[in-house]
Amino acid sequence: MPIPQRRRLVTAIPGPISKELMSRKAGAVAAGVGTTMPVFAARAAGGIVEDVDGNHLIDLGSGIAVTTVGNSAPRVVEAVRAQVAEFTHTCFMVTPYESYVAVAERLNELTPGTHDKRTALFNSGAEAVENAIKIARAHTGRQAVVVFDHAYHGRTNLTMAMTAKSMPYKHGFGPFASEVYRAPLSYPFRDEVDGPTAARRAIEVVEKQVGGANLAAMVIEPIQGEGGFIEPAAGFLSALIEWCTANGVVFVADEVQTGFARTGDMFACDHEGVVPDLIVTAKGIAGGLPLSAVTGRTEIMDAPHSGGLGGTYGGNPLACAAALAAIDTIVEDGLTARAREIGTLMLAELQRMRAVDPRIGDVRGRGAMIAVELVRAGTSEPDADLARAVAATAHAAGVIVLTCGTFGNVLRFLPPLTISDGLLAEALEVLRDALTTLA
Template identity: 75%
Template sequence: MNAVTTTDSIAASTTDLPQRRHLATTIPGPRSQQLMAAKQTAVALGVGTTMPVFAARAAGGVVEDVDGNVLIDLGSGIAVTTVGSSAPRVVDAVRDQVGRFTHTCFMVTPYESYVQVATRLNALAPGTHEKRTALFNSGAEAVENAIKIARVHTGRQAVVAFDHAYHGRTNLTMALTAKSMPYKHGFGPFAPEVYRAPLSYPYRDGDIDGTAAARRATSLIEKQVGADNVAAVIIEPIQGEGGFIVPAAGFLAALAAWCRDNGVIFIADEVQTGFARTGAMFACEHENVVPDLLVSAKGIAGGLPLSAVTGRADVMDAPHVGGLGGTYGGNPLACAAALAVMDTIEADGLIGRARQIETLMTGRLRDLQTRQSRLGDVRGRGAMIAVEIVHPGGTDPDPDTTKAVAAFAHAHGVIVLTCGTHGNVLRFLPPLTISDDLLHEALDIIEAAFDATAGGHA
């Protein structure tokens, strides 16, 4: 791994878009307002938006809207533009590929870049065992295929997911997802043979350590499902939409050991946590956990649709020929982008950069926590950091303040997202190419938001 590149040089190399916040109008500006009005008549109501602005271009750690406002990006398109928007290697690779061919379908006339991506993923995924990879389009599609593979390999049907989990919006992945609104409400019935176990949630678990929390989960599985019926246990090593919950140390390892002892496939859903986001290539590496199957997407291809299932060769090879695939899975443009993303992470030292971002952000946020008791918990790894917002003097969730802080940040040119089962978690997913100056400026605005929403009181 090369030495960590300075953030200013990374950001400057991406484009001529200045890496600074700039408000040309109030937010939203007039052109964004016009486009939002057009959206209401053209786009299905069920497709919502977080920000009231329309993007015109983006680069590095900023997004410029159609009114000329330049916003600091602490969302990365929900952890997708991890190597920065318009990353130079990605742009060059896609331009080159689009000039050669855009599609043939790998299942009809295959192409080398698909095999290259699979080979790289097999090498990067944890474990020294022989591996195989299959490529798909979205995180949800990859999760569904991981479940298919596990069921064929084990000959079992039951699948166990966890409290606060998010795995997607398709029928099966809605069943795996815990939160009803807005993901599941009114869309049932859902796929059968899906069960839920309690997660390790250190902020709300009291004195329960990781090993004890794993025993709590596996005991419930044994009693309510039966280990011999379970094809797979699927878990996000750090939960995403559920609130950026980092399980207590030992939880993932104990869970994986139980799976091995009972012939259950352990699936790590690294859709949001993968590709250097947490200061490791994959988040399960922090706990020295080697999953049987690993699901990746989001940051894999710099913004192009691509996902993957990577895992033990004997498990991955269980489905019959023709049982896995899809028309667009492993599209050549996305494969070219993915190879460029992996090159960028290595060449620019972005795993190390993620750790630097963690130190900067958690330092600032924990300092703010000493002055604002509404910051109940500061947690996360790498550039996947969150604060859980509660009512002062306790741990009761405070979604109203969370919404108000996010709205203040949006109005002042900072893209920030919320999450959590109770909607009381503010999450930060900056691109790894963002500069320290932009991070500090964004956090200054977050601090001002807490002051403004509390009248200056903690």
């Protein structure tokens, strides 16, 4: 690794250079662009982010599940370096290039299901979600879209309507796109309902409020991201997709955060053998470069007219080169298995903490997508203040920790799959000390 893989604090967090840069940020960057930590990155590799003051921070965020293969992964760096020397952009819709086709071929091969598939490339997860809706509407001739409680799908107008959480994503930004409806999710920690029963509850809402004949698409994250890393009970997803198939509804899996080995399978849908009609991917797809995709059944993907899909930067050649290298890294370095190892290590230690701390209401997740839901001791009442305090204490100790959840009370862990066991153990020790300090 080009950076020593150890936590090191040489200044308080933030240090003097970061403070100076935060002052410049305040004078130059729109106030609506917030930051989790008041430190500026200088370098990153493996499980460490080095800030401009020389502090080495343990990375449990991966840029929100983006640097899954590690920051500046060698194959990715080399692929981008080679591509930028050839050309940086032509627009695939003007003069196409082979790497776009190669990424589409890899996604068609790797995503769930053996049916014939096609792929279109875009820039961000939200953009890909919007295009999945366009494709579903073109295929079905219907307009309505169903999403779920606690969902997060993006920050554009349509995806804000699809997102459940008001602050900070929706507040003050309406009116939103119409024909978006919300159904109840399976949330095992809070509803204690089995998957098929929870699915029947959701389907009943959909049938009463929307009607299958009006519904173009049902969109769901196989494990909720911003909503709190909620993993639906077994059988929930399969029951939903069975209903969608029977009613001619396009089932869309939003795997923007769960995709590309993050959950211990190449895609989270693989865990239950669920095969979506369309799958949306982004984040970990290209090792840190902006790229997203919609992949799905050929007869659905080919429904829009020629020219109806695309965009100036969609499938940029640098991002495509990075994606091919990132996928090679996942496959050749066995990173799905590594994600499962990380999950085993983290879940075991977090469950030990839960056994002695009644403020830890739930520990959940798969692979390297793990969460702790914090509550007021002896209850299931969300404790967002504690989550913020624990994260802030960890930040001050040099560990990057993110929060999430509809109630703001969930600590989420998304380490790069190249992180060492030693760094994970040290980060969890910092977390334990933070909880003890805040007892």
